[in-house]
Amino acid sequence: xxxxxxxxxxxxxxxxxxxxxxxxxxxxxxxxxxxxxxxxxxxxxxxxxxxxxxxxxxxxxxxxxxxxxxxxxxxxxxxxxxxxxxxxxxxxxxxxxxxxxxxxxxxxxxxxxxxxxxxxxxxxxxxxxxxxxxxxxxxxxxxxxxxxxxxxxxxxxxxxxxxxxxxxxxxxxxxxxxxxxxxxx
Amino acid sequence: xxxxxxxxxxxxxxxxxxxxxxxxxxxxxxxxxxxxxxxxxxxxxxxxxxxxxxxxxxxxxxxxxxxxxxxxxxxxxxxxxxxxxxxxxxxxxxxxxxxxxxxxxxxxxxxxxxxxxxxxxxxxxxxxxxxxxxxxxxxxxxxxxxxxxxxxxxxxxxxxxxxxxxxxxxxxxxxxxxxxxxxxxxxxxxxxxxxxxxxxxxxxxxxxxxxxxxxxxxxxxxxxxxxxxxxxxxxxxxxxxxxxxxxxxxxxxxxxxxxxxxxxxxxxxxxxxxxxxxxxxxxxxxxxxxxxxxxxxxxxxxxxxxxxxxxxxxxxxxxxxxxxxxxxxxxxxxxxxxxxxxxxxxxxxxxxxxxxxxxxxxxxxxxxxxxxxxxxxxxxxxxxx
Numbered sequence: 205x206x207x208x209x210x211x212x213x214x215x216x217x218x219x220x221x222x223x224x225x226x227x228x229x230x231x232x233x234x235x236x237x238x239x240x241x242x243x244x245x246x247x248x249x250x251x252x253x254x255x256x257x258x259x260x261x262x263x264x265x266x267x268x269x270x271x272x273x274x275x276x277x278x279x280x281x282x283x284x285x286x287x288x289x290x291x292x293x294x295x296x297x298x299x300x301x302x303x304x305x306x307x308x309x310x311x312x313x314x315x316x317x318x319x320x321x322x323x324x325x326x327x328x329x330x331x332x333x334x335x336x337x338x339x340x341x342x343x344x345x346x347x348x349x350x351x352x353x354x355x356x357x358x359x360x361x362x363x364x365x366x367x368x369x370x371x372x373x374x375x376x377x378x379x380x381x382x383x384x385x386x387x388x389x
Numbered sequence: 390x391x392x393x394x395x396x397x398x399x400x401x402x403x404x405x406x407x408x409x410x411x412x413x414x415x416x417x418x419x420x421x422x423x424x425x426x427x428x429x430x431x432x433x434x435x436x437x438x439x440x441x442x443x444x445x446x447x448x449x450x451x452x453x454x455x456x457x458x459x460x461x462x463x464x465x466x467x468x469x470x471x472x473x474x475x476x477x478x479x480x481x482x483x484x485x486x487x488x489x490x491x492x493x494x495x496x497x498x499x500x501x502x503x504x505x506x507x508x509x510x511x512x513x514x515x516x517x518x519x520x521x522x523x524x525x526x527x528x529x530x531x532x533x534x535x536x537x538x539x540x541x542x543x544x545x546x547x548x549x550x551x552x553x554x555x556x557x558x559x560x561x562x563x564x565x566x567x568x569x570x571x572x573x574x575x576x577x578x579x580x581x582x583x584x585x586x587x588x589x590x591x592x593x594x595x596x597x598x599x600x601x602x603x604x605x606x607x608x609x610x611x612x613x614x615x616x617x618x619x620x621x622x623x624x625x626x627x628x629x630x631x632x633x634x635x636x637x638x639x640x641x642x643x644x645x646x647x648x649x650x651x652x653x654x655x656x657x658x659x660x661x662x663x664x665x666x667x668x669x670x671x672x673x674x675x676x677x678x679x680x681x682x683x684x685x686x687x688x689x690x691x692x693x694x695x696x697x698x699x700x701x702x703x704x705x706x707x708x709x710x711x712x713x714x715x716x717x718x719x720x721x722x723x724x725x726x727x728x729x730x731x732x733x734x735x736x737x738x739x740x741x742x743x744x745x746x747x748x749x750x751x752x753x754x755x756x757x758x759x760x761x762x763x764x765x766x767x768x769x770x771x772x773x774x
Contacts, residue, residue: 238442238515238516238588239442239515239516240440240442240444240446240514240515240516241457241476241514241515241516241525242444242446242457242459242460242474242514243440243444243445243446243457243460243514244444244445244446244447244458244460244772244773244774245445245460245772245774246437246439246445246772247772247773247774248772248773248774249721249723249724249770249771249772249773250422250723250770250771250772250773251719251721251722251723251768251769251770252422252423252435252768252769252771252773253717253734253764253766253767253768253769254432254433254434254435254449254764254765254766255759255762255763255764255765256431256762256763256764256765257761257762258739258740258761258762258763259761262424262425262429263425263426263429263430263431263432263451263765264421264423264424264425264432265421265422265423265424265432265435266419266420266421266422266762267419267420267422268416268417268418268419268722269417269418269419269420269723270417270722270723270725270726271417271723271725271726272417272418273407273414273415273416273417273418274415274418275405275415275416275417275418275419276418276419276420277404277405277416277419277757277758277759277760278404278405279404279405279406279415279416280402280403280404280405281400281402281403281406281413282392282400282401282402282403283397283400284392284393284394284395284396284397284399284400284401285392285393285395285401286393287393287394304412306414309415358392358393360392365415371414371415372414372415373412373413373414373415374412374413374414375411375412375413
């Protein structure tokens with residue numbers, strides 16, 4: 205049996221040396237002991253920070269729950285542009301993903317690339333977006349292949365997960381394609 | 390750096406991700422865990438400590454006083470009165486207290502804190518009762534016991550069994566409250582109190598902050614450097630006093646009249662220092678601070694720049710800041726998620742703050758924009774039950 209915590213309202217409190225592991229009240233009859241005001245067992249550590257909410261004007265404590273990765277806000281990640289060979293268009297036709305299944309999630313994957321038109325001396329951005337949904341929450345690593353076709357220089361992979369769309373975890377992302385389709389210049 | 394020159398581990402644009410041992414995850418869900426204080430006053434900091442009965446207190450300082458978390462609060466509480474218990478309100482000229490982020494120091498089962506008022510506040514978690522006349526919350530740093538003049542500060546620390554306050558705010562006899570941004574003041578060894586109390590109600594003057602009463606108390610004005618103190622951290626047996634343009638080592642040499650040796654690493658008008666007063670944070674042998682040119686990690690191995698490829702983006706946010714950034718460092722997010730993180734919250738507009746997280750293990754930064762929130766104190770890992 206765990207002893208009850210000290211009186212949270214202050215004042216008298218519980219007499220004697222307090223320990224959450226005490227099983228019997230001790231030293232209660234010794235008048236010289238000074239008691240604590242309120243207090244806790246010291247369990248359930250939580251990272252929290254004081255914030256001011258600008259709409260309500262209230263001060264409160266927020267925390268980030270590291271057991272729940274279903275972020276309440278949008279998540280955006282742009283991978284670096286792949287500058288494989290200057291002046292050549294790249295043909296990206298597949299994206300290979302490795303992910304950890306933290307639960308059901310929906311997100312968008314897109315690839316963009318800039319294509320230069322030698323005849324008109326203009327350039328345009330080619331892109332293709334794929335909606336993806338996966339997840340059963342088994343916490344294991346899985347593979348996922350996305351078929352698409354984007355042609356251009358400096359192909360770039362983007363991930364966009366809308367707010368409250370589920371927990372997303374990616375451990376590897378690889379774009380597959382051909383780098384010798386044609387010289388642009 | 391151009392987007393096509395980045396290494397694969399870097400990103401030209403990202404928001405709301407957490408990096409966990411090489412894994413890229415959507416960041417943890419954020420929610421309110423505890424409501425406002427019953428009197429709706431501004432929260433300026435929180436911490437936890439174990440009192441001499443080994444009872445844990447999770448405390449909150451606000452502009453109105455000191456509060457603690459009640460033991461019997463329920464999840465998703467709506468009534469602040471069931472969550473927070475008042476320890477003691479500030480009174481007189483100390484109310485309302487300055488809204489600066491509070492700096493805490495724990496010393497021998499006691500909580501000490503400073504908030505930019507002329508007080509070093511102390512609470513031991515012990516119930517005032519018939520055996521002592523001591524009140525719950527005490528201003529303990531009376532450096533001039535003859536005239537009852539007290540001192541406080543913006544920063545507090547501990548070294549050589551002595552509580553140290555820096556960038557002090559002091560009552561000066563017949564001159565009101567004055568600021569001493571270059572001053573370091575320390576208590577007597579093991580005795581950061583002005584009075585001790587016996588159970589029979591006897592109050593004894595020990596003068597733990599008055600050098601004329603207890604000679605191991607004292608102060609040092611760093612007049613040979615051109616700037617003000619902006620932070621303090623201890624690593625091992627050395628204290629590092631941060632200034633805007635420099636760092637001063639504070640080394641304990643004895644427990645006598647001059648217990649510390651001060652060595653300025655840079656005394657020039659331009660040098661690596663801690664520019665923003667609340668941006669310094671340390672955990673064990675690792676600390677961080679923001680200088681003018683980069684963000685630095687301090688450890689037993691020396692100083693190391695860590696801004697990396699995120700530096701430009703972080704400094705753009707710092708340049709747009711409407712108030713001073715607030716930094717925290719914490720060893721874990723809860724017991725099951727132990728990843729040392731340095732977190733820097735920058736108020737970039739009236740309705741948005743940008744929280745930059747440096748994941749020490751993965752050595753990378755990730756920004757989390759928060760709309761409609763402004764951080765007002767450091768994030769800390771504290772018990773809630």
